[in-house]
Amino acid sequence: MSQLRVRFAPSPTGYLHIGGARTALFNYLLARKEQGCFVLRIEDTDVARSTEQSVEAILQAMQWLGLSCDEGPYYQSQRFPLYRDKVQAMLASGGAYRCYCTAEELEAKRQLAEQQKRKPKYDGTCRNRSEVPAGSPYVVRFHTPREGETCFADRIKGTICFQNQELDDLILQRSDGTPTYNFVVVVDDAEMGINLVIRGDDHINNTPRQILLYQALGYAVPEFAHVPMILGADQKRLSKRHGATSVMAYRDLGYLPEAMVNYLVRLGWSHGDQEIFSMEELIEMFSLDQVGRSAGVFNPEKLLWLNSHYIKTGDPQRLGDLLRDYLAALGHRCDDGPEPAEVVKTLQDRCKTMVEMAEQAVYYYRREVVFDAQAEAKFLTSAQQPVFAATLEQLSALNNWTAGGVEDALGRVMEETGLKFGKIAQPLRVALTGNTVSPSICEVMAVMGRDRSLARISRAAARLA
RNA sequence: GUCCCUAUCGUCUAGCCUGGCCCAGGACACCGGCCUUUCACGCCGGCGACGGGGGUUCGAAUCCCCCUGGGGACGCCA
Numbered sequence: 001m002s003q004l005r006v007r008f009a010p011s012p013t014g015y016l017h018i019g020g021a022r023t024a025l026f027n028y029l030l031a032r033k034e035q036g037c038f039v040l041r042i043e044d045t046d047v048a049r050s051t052e053q054s055v056e057a058i059l060q061a062m063q064w065l066g067l068s069c070d071e072g073p074y075y076q077s078q079r080f081p082l083y084r085d086k087v088q089a090m091l092a093s094g095g096a097y098r099c100y101c102t103a104e105e106l107e108a109k110r111q112l113a114e115q116q117k118r119k120p121k122y123d124g125t126c127r128n129r130s131e132v133p134a135g136s137p138y139v140v141r142f143h144t145p146r147e148g149e150t151c152f153a154d155r156i157k158g159t160i161c162f163q164n165q166e167l168d169d170l171i172l173q174r175s176d177g178t179p180t181y182n183f184v185v186v187v188d189d190a191e192m193g194i195n196l197v198i199r200g201d202d203h204i205n206n207t208p209r210q211i212l213l214y215q216a217l218g219y220a221v222p223e224f225a226h227v228p229m230i231l232g233a234d235q236k237r238l239s240k241r242h243g244a245t246s247v248m249a250y251r252d253l254g255y256l257p258e259a260m261v262n263y264l265v266r267l268g269w270s271h272g273d274q275e276i277f278s279m280e281e282l283i284e285m286f287s288l289d290q291v292g293r294s295a296g297v298f299n300p301e302k303l304l305w306l307n308s309h310y311i312k313t314g315d316p317q318r319l320g321d322l323l324r325d326y327l328a329a330l331g332h333r334c335d336d337g338p339e340p341a342e343v344v345k346t347l348q349d350r351c352k353t354m355v356e357m358a359e360q361a362v363y364y365y366r367r368e369v370v371f372d373a374q375a376e377a378k379f380l381t382s383a384q385q386p387v388f389a390a391t392l393e394q395l396s397a398l399n400n401w402t403a404g405g406v407e408d409a410l411g412r413v414m415e416e417t418g419l420k421f422g423k424i425a426q427p428l429r430v431a432l433t434g435n436t437v438s439p440s441i442c443e444v445m446a447v448m449g450r451d452r453s454l455a456r457i458s459r460a461a462a463r464l465a
Numbered sequence: 466g467u468c469c470c471u472a473u474c475g476u477c478u479a480g481c482c483u484g485g486c487c488c489a490g491g492a493c494a495c496c497g498g499c500c501u502u503u504c505a506c507g508c509c510g511g512c513g514a515c516g517g518g519g520g521u522u523c524g525a526a527u528c529c530c531c532c533u534g535g536g537g538a539c540g541c542c543a
Contacts, residue, residue, distance in 0.1 A: 009543090010543090011542080011543045013542080013543075045543085046542060049542075049543090106540090107540095110540085113539095114466075116466085118466070118467070119467040119468070119539060120466095120540095121539070137541095139541055154470095157470065160469070160470080161469095162468075162469075166539095168539085171540085173541085174541040175541060176541080178541085180542085180543090182543090185543085200537095201471095201537070203537095203538090203543090205468075205469060205470095205537075205538040206538080228470085229470095233475095233476085235535065235536075237536075263477095266478080266492090267477065267478095268477085269478095270477085272479065272491085273479060273490070273491040273492075274491090274492095275477095275478095292478080293470080294470085294471045294472060294535090295470090295535080295537085296477065297475095297476055297477075298476095299477060299493070299494085302477065302493045302494080303493095304493090305492085305493055305494085308506090348506095349505065349506045349507085350504065350506065352505095360504095420502090421502055422502055423502095424502090425502040426503065429503065435503090437504040437505085438503070438504075439503095439505085440502065441503090
């Protein structure tokens with residue numbers, strides 16, 4: 001059997017969204033699994049709406065997700081001569097014809113059809129037009145067969161058939177000479193040797209017309225796999241109304257790419273009861289056979305859970321590097337402060353996003369503690385004088401500055417003051433972090449270091465009121 | 466309106482092809498408890514679904530039909 005060739009073909013009219021990313025992921029996984037070829041093609045035939053920034057954004061998002069392609073990116077805007085030739089061939093063979101109907105006329109017909117509750121469909125006025133209005137602008141339409149039916153065996157949905165009479169004569173070339181999607185997608189998929197088209201199921205209706213086009217152009221028809229849509233919480237097609245739909249927006253929100261990949265793949269695909277998949281496992285296990293047929297609702301909560309899972313189990317060194325960036329976004333530098341990787345170790349169990357982690361790591365890197373007013377009022381009172389005095393005494397004498405060493409020292413403070421651990425931990429926590437919430441204060445001190453810890457406790461002791 | 470797709474807990478899903486192991490399993494969320502140095506994590510437990518109606522069969526979540534619900538397409542967008 002010949003090598004599998006799949007493709008992802010986004011149109012650069014915006015960022016890479018959740019749905020597109022999943023389609024790209026499925027293509028990528030299958031290509032890797034079958035040792036096939038993953039082609040990236042930019043569908044920018046709509047010159048007016050396509051932008052360079054969108055191309056950049058899509059490329060960047062794919063890279064972030066780790067979806068590298070084997071060929072491309074190809075740009076359709078650079079292949080116009082090819083399409084023009086194919087249109088000419090279609091015209092010459094009688095497979096296509098010029099249509100002089102104006103956009104206004106068509107719009108009027110469409111509205112009329114809708115009023116009469118008919119399917120709005122081109123009526124074929126110009127099919128057999130004899131007089132040719134010289135100099136008038138025209139589009140080129142596909143001469144769609146009206147008899148018979150067109151069927152295909154969808155790899156996900158099963159066999160799907162359409163009566164050809166339901167199809168209308170779609171436009172292959174606009175009046176400005178540029179080709180349209182349904183035409184170029186066929187020409188390119190065929191010319192690029194794509195033998196399996198994986199795409200959203202909103203394309204199912206286009207498929208029979210495209211099949212007819214493949215045949216009219218003398219190309220082999222590829223296989224199709226239509227992936228179900230992703231819906232918002234209200235069961236409507238996912239859109240900006242549902243919150244962040246841009247893949248990269250999730251990076252900015254503190255999500256890890258592996259969480260996004262894992263979430264996306266499980267939305268519509270499953271492997272028994274398994275929930276957590278590494279990219280390597282996915283490449284090994286992914287199969288179109290296990291892709292569901294019905295639309296799925298995007299569930300941000302589950303994505304968040306996966307993210308927390310990957311933060312929890314992630315390599316501290318790598319997370320530390322990322323933490324630097326998120327901290328920087330908050331306006332904090334890590335140069336003079338504890339190693340980010342060490343900070344990560346104290347925080348990775350308690351954060352669901354990297355943004356959260358950065359927010360909780362800020363006190364490690366601030367020069368001075370910023371006290372939460374309520375926390376200060378409650379825990380930094382003169383009544384704590386003995387606790388601070390004893391703690392300072394024990395800690396100053398401590399040689400073994402580790403979490404364990406600090407804990408032992410605080411144990412001696414407990415003996416000295418007769419207080420329970422909880423009673424001395426909270427005031428110290430406020431002294432060290434400015435707040436009442438943090439990791440174990442022993443760990444915090446170990447990571448923060450002797451000098452900074454002692455300085456903060458002293459400073460807090462001095463302002464007990 | 467026409468055509469196409471689709472239907473298991475609130476959500477993602479396993480099971481369906483090859484009926485009995487399913488008075489339906491897992492995960493997220495939610496609720497309760499335990500742990501505890503605050504907050505989390507973790508652990509234990511709970512809540513919760515085969516859309517409806519007809520068949521076929523000894524037996525149906527699983528097979529067939531109808532209905533209903535949901536989604537999509539119907540562009541000189543892709």
